[in-house]
Amino acid sequence: MDQTLMRMLELDYNGYYCSQILMIMVLEAQGKQNPDLISALGGLANGSGFSGGFCGCLTGAACLLALFAGKGSDDEYEDERLMHMTRDLEGWFEKTFGSRFGGVTCQAIVGDRSEVRQRCGSVVAETYHKVLEILAASGYDITAGRPGRENG
Template identity: 75%
Template sequence: MDQTLLMRMMELSYNGYYCSQILVILALEAQGKSNPDLIRAMGGLANGCGFAGGPCGTLTGAACLLSLYAGKGTDEEYEDERLKYMLQDLGEWFSQTYGSRYGDVTCESIVGDRTEIRQRCGAIVAETYAKVMELLTASGYDVTAGK
């Protein structure tokens, strides 16, 4: 992964953004956009949907990121039929990569006792962002253009 991108991820984390927020901020910045309302909303996915024992916020944030590019956002738009396949590929990859390593894809399973949270989560966010960009590019999306 690009060093500039990694440094930006670390800066965002240092500034208090969660995994799900970092993913979307990076994509919006690649498009030359900002959307504080969306970023605030993405915070609800962090920590297993607010410490509720739910799935890792990186996984759910990455699903939202795919939908940011391929989903329906207005009455005039249609969801890209490839979205469900990208989401399926993402879920399978995440489960095989992290679910098998940590026993499940819940935030709690991945971070455990939270002693290695920065290192563990940082790597997961970086690798997942790269996977999402790979899925989008393979489906013909210009990640700098958005929908």
Template identity: 50%
Template sequence: MTDRFLKLLELSQAGFYCSQILLIIGLEAQGKENPDLVRAMSGLVGGLGFSGRTCGALTGGACLIGLYAGKGSVEEIEDSRVNDMIREFAEWFEQEASSQYSGSTCDIILEKNPQNRASRCPDLVLKTLDKVEEILEANGYDLSGRLEI
């Protein structure tokens, strides 16, 4: 088991889900904590409030890109490539999930069975983290271990 997988398992056992886990890892990599942001991410889990819609790994991955490249204050300037990065990620995610599960919604990925979370979500979240890292690095973000656990 990798350190990333163990961290994911630890956060999952603490009651966090896909989108929250991705942002917690991103925040920790920056040496930050933001319980309000993590709490807000709970709206994305389970396909938007466990409604089975858009997968929280997809929305969480997009938010993780935004954490690094988006605008967070009046003084900041959003990276002009942020939406291109998110689109690239979304296209990858759609292909990845569809090739593995025939679709990319939570209901399809989990076959409408929440018990499948344990066997399907960790791999998809880890792949999401890797892909987000790849996209950010390709766009000049020096992550040098910042998303490593």
């Protein structure tokens, strides 16, 4: 088991949801913490507010892409590639997990919840690696954060 998966398991054990785990992993790669952001991402848990809707891992991963490529202040512009990056993520997620579990909602992925840890762990790990791939292909370094922003 690699260090990334070990850290994800530790975060899960400590009660974080999939969307939060993804963001914590990226922030830690930058040497940052942001409890307010992590709390806010809890709203995506279990299908957006525990409704069983779109998987929080998918929506959390989209937030990760926007962390790097989205507009964050008056003097920033959204990277014009963000929409394409998000569509790439969504297409991959649908193809990978939609076909495996019969949909991309939390309800479809976790089913009767008997295998929730195994299923969600796999979804989070695979999605994290896909987000890193998409960011790298667009020239983003997760350890550096958004170009032009203070790293701290």
